[in-house]
Amino acid sequence: MQEAAGRREVTRFAPSPNGWLHLGHAYSAIFAFETAKALGGRFLLRIEDIDIGRCRPEYEQGIYEDLAWLGLDWERPVRRQSEHFADYEAALRRLREMDLIYPCFATRKEITDAIEASGIGHVRWPVDPDGAPIYPGLYKGLPRPTLNELMWDGRSYAWRLDMEKALARAEDMNGGPITFLEEASGPHGETGILAIDPLVFGDVVIARKDVPTSYHLAVTVDDALQGVTVVPRGQDLFPATYVHRLLQVLLGLPEPRYRHHPLVRDETGRRLSKSAKDMGLRELRLAGATPAEVRxxxxL
Structure with missing residues (x-):
């Protein structure tokens, strides 16, 4: 695709420094880097460190070392999400002013108990694309004075997006159904102009009392502020595009294109993950592996 009106294409790789990078990250980073190169565009590295409790300086430093070792280069300075909470607070405030979010004080136990008391049970209760139970609606629809009282009491809470209300508002603003352009492939071969279905997530958490953002809100705001035009990422994040496109419309942000790539899996078919402590690039590098061998x- 050619550069339009002097504007260069922009891609990004946005890891969280809560563990060492593994082969799956290498694939995603190289995929984003090569996409920018093929488009004659810019490649950005973003550090998604809003989870302050789990992120570590040594992991962030490891990201820089691993990517440089792979032969990748990126623009400086690197955007670190923990330094830009004000940007997310502004977006959150706008959603609040549109009356599309509400505070939820439910604990995990309350949610679990509500699901059990529903008569449906956990086995048959619907889950979102990430495998989490759909929020059962506790605290939704309570009068605003009641919610304000609970907030003033100092209780912990999360800001949830009223998904049905938000989708109706966004479609009205958009003049019809909301779509996105997939230039690669979703997990089931989806490609081209696709419709979003954010209702599959239920009322997602968009921020918390102590952290004024979530992954969904932060990544949407960051991509817009950084001028990202092509979002390259793994197919596991394909459904998240539904929420991100919804937020883009609600917040009046530009629409990027998307390229979701296959996931790197082990011999059993399980996708690699930090939580499973799969072998990291750092270990491979220290063991004498070459960037070509990692590819x-x-x-790749």
Whole structure:
């Protein structure tokens, strides 16, 4: 695709420094870097460190070292989400002014108990694309004075997006159904202009009392502020595009294009993850592996 009106294409790789990078990250980073290169565009590195409790300086430093070792280069300075909470607070305030979010004080136990008391049970209760139970609606629809009282009492809470209300508002603003352009492939071969279905997530958490954002809100705001035009990422994040496109319309942000790539899996078909402590790039590098070997192991 050619550069339009002097504007260069922009891609990004946005890891969280809560563990060492593994082969799956290598695939995603190289995919984003090569996409920018093929488009004659810019490649950005973003550090998604809003989870302050789990993120560590040594992991962030490891990201820089691993990517440089792979032969990737990126623009400086690197955007670190923990330094830009004001940007997310502004977006959150706008959603609040549109009356599309509400405070939810439910604990995990309350949610679990509500699901059990529903008569449906956990086995048959619907889950979102990430496998989490759909929020059962506790605290939704309570009078505003009641919610304000609970907030003033100092209780912990999360800001949830009223998904049905938000989708109706966004479609009205958009003049019809909301779509996105998939230039690669979703997990089931989806490609081209696709419709969003954010209702599959239920009322997602958009921020918390102590952290004024969530992954969904932060990544949407960041992509807009950084001028990202092509979002390259793994197919596991394909459904998240539904929420991100919804937020883009509600917040009046530009629409990027999307390129979701296959996931790197082990011999059993399980996708690699930090939580499973899969072998990291740092370990491979220290063991004497070469960048070329890493590319081969990642299936590139």
């Amino acid at each position: 081969r192991l990642a299936g």
